[in-house]
Each structure stands twice: as C-alpha cells, then as structure tokens.
Amino acid sequence: MNIHLRLFTFLFFFLALTLASARETEPSPYCDKTASEAAYENQPLSSAWTIEVDGFEVDVPPNPTRIALDGRTLYLTYNNSLLVLGPGPEIPETFPNLQLRDLPARIFRSRLCHETDDKDILTLLAHSAKEKYFTGSSTAFYTRHQTLTYYLSDSTWQGFNARAMVTADELPNLFLQIDGRNIDFSLFRQIVMSVRKI
C-alpha cells in the first residue's frame, strides 16, 4: 500500500477514535448544577380533584378539558396547559439492585463533573438527567415532609416548563414524576406539594 495512503488511514482512525473518546468523557455543562433545600410549604388549592397515582395521592385543579391515560401516565389538559403525572421508569431486570428512589437526590444534590465511577448506573443516569432538570431553570429546590421528599425545578427542557419528582422513604423502587407545560410555577408548586403517600 502506498505510504501516503497508509499515513492517511492511520491519521483518519487516530482522529476518529480521539474525537469519539473525547465526546464520551466530556462532562455535561449541567454536571455540577445542584438545587438548594427549601422549607416545606403546602398551600392547598382552593378547589381540587384528588387523584391516586401509584401509591401517591395528589390534588390537581378540577375540570380538565381533556383527560388521557397513556400506559401508567396521566395527561391532564387545561385549555393551553398540560399536567402530566405518573411513575418514573420501571427498573429493568438487568439492574436488579438499582433503587430508583435515590435517583432524584443524585440529580438535584450531587455534583457529578468529577465523578469517576462510570460503572454506577445511578450516577450515569443522574449525569444524563441533569440537563432535563436544570436547562433554563431559575428555580430548583428540594424539600422534605414526613417520609416524602419533593424535587422541583422550572426547567424549560423540551416542551415543559415545570418538572418535579417525589420520593417516599418506604418505596425504594419508584418515584412519582410530575411535569407541567405552559403552567404557572406557583400553581405547579402547590400541586406537587399536595402529594402524599396513601
């Protein structure tokens, strides 16, 4: 083979591998974002429907214009606003020891830019999810009441403007995920803070 061709081939693969490896190890711009702890405040809605979602109870504004159930996720439309409630992802059999309840804390409370344990599934997931909870957010906090912990942000990632997760100490394998689109964040906060364990 022509020496120039060999050199070109070597350089091409060297550069391709270097770029691929740089991309995989490059930290996300959100990897060090964390939320602050806030005092628990529950201002009940003046009028509400109470619904049950996967072991939790939550008060939502009454009379949605549209109600849709998709799998285990509930989509409530109020004219131009949307409220989505449902459990977080199910744990696949391939990760039997994964406790998804710990994921929201890892997303909201851990700095992960210098995290080196890339075999830890929870860390990999949290690293990947930080963008979803911190993109464009000016408010991000967590608060605790009884056995529940509430994580909220006004992230504007991909079509939503309010995101929350609620965990219960006694439920290691799941959390409640609540998202809002075109929703007032104060109202969203009232809805999320109304979550209680059944």
Add this chain to the structure above:
Amino acid sequence: MELTDSQKADTCKILVYFFGIQAESWTINPRVIELLGEMLSKERACTHVMDALPRPGMVDRNYVLRQLRSIARRLASGDHSYQLCKLALRLGWERTIRIASQGAY
C-alpha cells in the same frame, strides 16, 4: 413531509422498544421523527447504542429517516446493553415525544 408506511412502522417499533406498548397508539409525524433523531443522538446514555447516528448538531431529519430500519433491526436483536439507554430516555423524552405525537409540541 410525507412519511411512508414503512418509515412509520420502523419509528413505531423504535418507540415501542424504548417507551412500551402504549407508544403503538402514538401518531407518527415529522416532529416525532425530528425529536427521535435528537433523542438518540444527544442522550448521553445512548451514545454507545446509536453509533450510526450523527453527532449532536449534525442531526438531520432525512438522515434519521434513512437510519430507521437499521436502528429498528438492532433493537429487535435484544441486546441488553440498550437497557441503560432505555431508562435514561424514559426519564424525559417519553412525555416530550408523546405530546409531539399529539401535535402539541
């Protein structure tokens, strides 16, 4: 842009793989294709899975359309290394794509 039946079927297979059987009833439209490409190429937990897709910033809807068959085949092979990617996608993208399928995003 008009999608062919086979493009819709491949997209549906991919969405069902990642999000579950409920995705069978989602409407496949150009916005869903666009988000699918963005999702697979940008999601950090999926870089090892979607090596056929372009890097972030280079996603083009037509390119995604050409890759659909190949992605659907790879997923159907049942490789368990896709599970982490699946978990990561379910955390945010499922709801985004679902509302896009309704024409609301």
